[in-house]
Amino acid sequence: MSDNERQKILLVDDTPANLKILGQCLRDRYEVSVATSGAQALHMIWDRQTPDLILLDIVMPEMDGYEVCRRLKENPLSRDIPIIFVTALSEAGEETKGLELGAVDYVTKPFSPSIIRARVKNHLDYKRAQGELQRQNHMLQAYARMRExxxxxxxxxxxxxxxxxxxxxxxxxxxxxxxxxxxxxxxxxxxxxxxxxxxxxxxxxxxxxxxxxGTYDLKPIAVDLVGVVRKVVADLRTHAAANEVQLVTHWPGAPLAELFITGEELLCYSMTANLVKNAIEASPRGSAVTLSFLPDPTHCLSIHNLGVIPAAARPVFFEKYSTYGKEGGTGLGTYSARLIARTMKGDMGFETSDEKGTEIVIRLPRFVPAAGLVP
The missing domain is CATH 1.10.287 (Helix Hairpins)
Structure with missing residues (x-):
């Protein structure tokens, strides 16, 4: 590593012998500077290029290491510099006080050069990793802002x-x-x-x-789900024909003229259209996609096709950007559909097997006239 790339360490101790020993331990790997008092250390840190790490003695005249640490942590220019206390004090309370002030480590005199080098390396590696993660986080935030x-x-x-x-x-x-x-x-x-x-x-x-x-302002009204399904089927019939797939609507009993749920019509349309379009593209040629209105008060619609969701895709079927074997797929169709359902206080799930194909069941709140909504 060149001198320009070497990490910088500041040694702060009022005893020249300690500075000499520490310097001998570290100068072969790092750029080392020294300060013989707390005041000198603060002046060096705030008026010059800040070090990457500080080895700080506690017992010093005029300004002890605790006070130096406190001032460094109060200043935005120096609060992120890791500080290792080096001292002859060994009381547990003294160590706790230093750590509470913001020090990252604590070594006692007399110390082993190998321990000093290991502690310094570990904390510098950790700081460098933190800096890289922070840099990547800033880049991701910038990319997100640019995308928006x-x-x-x-x-x-x-x-x-x-x-x-x-x-x-x-x-x-x-x-x-x-x-x-x-x-x-x-x-x-x-x-x-x-x-x-x-x-x-x-x-x-x-x-x-x-x-x-979580900031979408839902304005729920009574939405005729039968009418929404009819629009979806009409709009996607050409797409279904191009894939040699039939679109079929099914009622468990007599056909319903209307089925009101509570939500927003555009959201219902987008949710249903996404799921039907996916079902068409996943269906074998010559088969059908069946949209069934359900009598269960907690369920309102199911969408069935004979395609099978791959085993690897099932745990992440509703996750964002999850797509398997679909050329040009974005992985947003099922994700946005479930997001819409949950926004309208509902949800959805699926069952898939080689014998039965795939069925997605949508749950949405049924319209309740007493709620004051007019169909």
Whole structure:
């Protein structure tokens, strides 16, 4: 290690013989400086480059080691410097006092050079590791801030062209002077609905961050889950057909006209759409994804497909960024779905096997008229 890279140690002792012995123990590995009083040590530390570690005698005239340690720990410039007390005192109370003031270690005179070197090395290695962890933590925080800024900018920049995607077909559809045939109107309506879905996705990305932080302001209303499922099935039917998968809705008894739960419609749609889309992509070709409304008051919907979740993926199925064997997968679909369910005071779980495939069961609070919510 070069002189510029060598770690710096300050020895503080009013006895020249002790300074000489300590210096001989450490100079071959470290850059060593000395101070013969507490006042001199403070002046050196605060007016020059701070050392990486201090070996500090306790019994010194005018200002003892305890007072030096106290002042160092009170000053932001020096509070993080590790201090090892070196003293002839051996009372347990003295050692406790030094540690309570912020010292990291305590060695007594007469001392062994090998022990001094080992203690110094251990504490310097620990400090260096702490510094590296702190540096990495600062980098991660900077990356997180940069990611949030980029996401915020992206959401803003996406809204500008999206205004055209939404407003232009809407203007054309509302223009009575245009004689649009049904096929053209259908195409414009498809563009319009796709634009609104994209706008909802942009808004949802910000909402998911708030859900993770526990700051999302839930505004629950009575939501017709049957209506939400119908929208999801209609919007994903083309995707299902491309994967040669059927979408089937199932009622345990007579078909329900409506099933009200307490939540937010956009959240319900996003949660259900994510799970159905995943089920479509996990299904064998020629099979079906079945959405079943459940009569159990604590459960409301299940989504079943014949695909099987790999054993390695099951413990982390709902974890963030967890994805197995899915090309282009982000690992956010099931994670965001469960996060949404929990935000709406519900939850979800799954069962999977080679014999039965995979079923995800969603639990959401049923609508209670007495709660003052109007369907």
């Amino acid at each position: 800024d980029m996401e915020r900018i992206s959401r803003h920049d996406l809204r500008t062209p999206l205004n055209v995607v939404i407003n232009l077909p809407q203007m054309l559809l509302e223009d009575d002077e245009l004689e649009l045939d049904e096929e053209t109107r259908g195409c414009l309506d498809t563009i319009l609905r796709a634009g609104y879905r994209m706008l909802s996705m942009i808004d949802m990305s910000l909402d998911l961050v708030k859900m993770e932080q």
